Amino acid sequence: MATTEPTAAVQYRGVATLLDGKWCAYIVNRDGEPFNIGKFGTATAAALAHDRAILAVLGPDTSGAVLNFRAAFSDTELWFLSGRHAPARPSGVVAMVRRSDDGSYDTELSQFAVRAFDAYLDPDLALDVANFQLAHSDMLHRLMEKAAITSGANANQETRAKAKLDAEREVFVQAAKNKATDELWVERYHHRRQATGHTFEDENRWPLVVPVNDVHVDWSPGEELIYPPHGSSYVDEMIL
Numbered sequence: 001m002a003t004t005e006p007t008a009a010v011q012y013r014g015v016a017t018l019l020d021g022k023w024c025a026y027i028v029n030r031d032g033e034p035f036n037i038g039k040f041g042t043a044t045a046a047a048l049a050h051d052r053a054i055l056a057v058l059g060p061d062t063s064g065a066v067l068n069f070r071a072a073f074s075d076t077e078l079w080f081l082s083g084r085h086a087p088a089r090p091s092g093v094v095a096m097v098r099r100s101d102d103g104s105y106d107t108e109l110s111q112f113a114v115r116a117f118d119a120y121l122d123p124d125l126a127l128d129v130a131n132f133q134l135a136h137s138d139m140l141h142r143l144m145e146k147a148a149i150t151s152g153a154n155a156n157q158e159t160r161a162k163a164k165l166d167a168e169r170e171v172f173v174q175a176a177k178n179k180a181t182d183e184l185w186v187e188r189y190h191h192r193r194q195a196t197g198h199t200f201e202d203e204n205r206w207p208l209v210v211p212v213n214d215v216h217v218d219w220s221p222g223e224e225l226i227y228p229p230h231g232s233s234y235v236d237e238m239i240l
Helices: 043-058 075-081 090-098 104-117 123-135 137-150 157-176 183-200
Strands: 015-017 023-028 034-040 214-216 224-226
Touching: 015 043, 023 043, 034 043, 034 090, 043 075, 043 090, 075 104, 075 123, 075 157, 090 104, 104 123, 104 157, 123 137, 123 157, 137 157
Parallel strands: none
Antiparallel strands: 015 023, 023 034, 214 224
């Protein structure tokens, strides 16, 4: 559950303020009719519920232009929300999103991530796990070595292998969680969006904390060259 508000006022898509001080999330169909998703304790939580509902209905190829936090979604959560891996039809997933304030959605997502990690025979999920292992190989190696040491010097090879696998699985499950539930990530997200505009919305592989990299160039004194992390399918660099 998201528990933070951005440092500056942000107008989210599909979010309305209620008289009781809470926020309502809604989506609009192609005929312009609004569909209420639910009431949430923070604007950020409502904005995230809006995005999850949109992705459940339209799928992972939904344009970032209609979302609030496209960069916050892991590939695992996108599989969870829509398609043959989703736990229910779109209406059922939206019903789950409605209850996300009580933590049930996050629990279901974590359980799905565990199953995804162990789904060696599923090509889609196995590829996601392989990409995760490749991208975080150094960190995983350190964690697995630590897990092997923790298991004890007298542990047999099978016990050590299980400890390493459990450690890797736990990291994968944590990485599957939505980044918009992290206070610092949301703050940095809005800072980056303010700095670079909407061109980075499609990028969904940002690190948990997005650093601000300002590079001064010789050929144009006084201007700053800002590189969005990991590039973007729309722009790799932007001069402000």
